[in-house]
Amino acid sequence: MNENRESKSATPALRASDAEREHVAKLVSEAAGEGRLTLAEAEERLEQVYVVTYRGELDRFTADLPNGRATAAGPRSSIATRAAGLPSRLRVHAAVAVVLSVFLIMRFVASGAEFFWPAGPMFLLWGSLAVHASVVARSSRAGDRWVRQRRTPPWTGNTNEGSNEGTEGRT
Incomplete structure (x- = not known):
């Protein structure tokens, strides 16, 4: 002891x-x-x-x-680590949506309007961000071959050899 x-x-x-x-x-x-x-x-x-x-x-x-x-x-594990994993273009899009939303809310408060008119523009802002995020997630999840193999979009008519490989089966 x-x-x-x-x-x-x-x-x-x-x-x-x-x-x-x-x-x-x-x-x-x-x-x-x-x-x-x-x-x-x-x-x-x-x-x-x-x-x-x-x-x-x-x-x-x-x-x-x-x-x-x-x-x-x-x-x-946290918002900061989630945001760090996102592409920079998506982070910029989110930042623009936040800044514009804050601006719209400040204008609403200053205007003294009876109804919340910024709801429409904010819906478009956040809806576009949601669509952008889903496109980024889908392209990274599917390993989008079109992005890797093509230099020009398919609607331009200029195709590279073997470029239909990534578009087969898509609608």
Whole structure:
């Protein structure tokens, strides 16, 4: 029993940094967002994370959570990682839709109109983004041969040799 006390005191405990506390708090928050923790459990853990003094004490807050966030949740663990995987043209389209929507809402508030007139333009903005996203998803999922094999669109009449390979069976 005396050996245990001596071995514990021989290795000094390292103090936890704010960055380490923030990292653990982020893991706990993500676990709550994924449904692994209830809101009450997450709130209790988060309160205790910021009170902890030593590194070793931080481990208990994530001991029952999966360590590899990428393996547990895949690339869809957060909005930022989802957006990073999208093509730049789709991110630009989304940014334009957000900016224009905010502008339209601000104009509505300033105009004092009785009905929400920006609904129509916003429907077109977000509808076009949804169509754009589905086209990008379909082309990446199907391995769109037309994009890889052709340099000119099929409706121009200029075809390359072997170019019908990717369009067979399509309507």
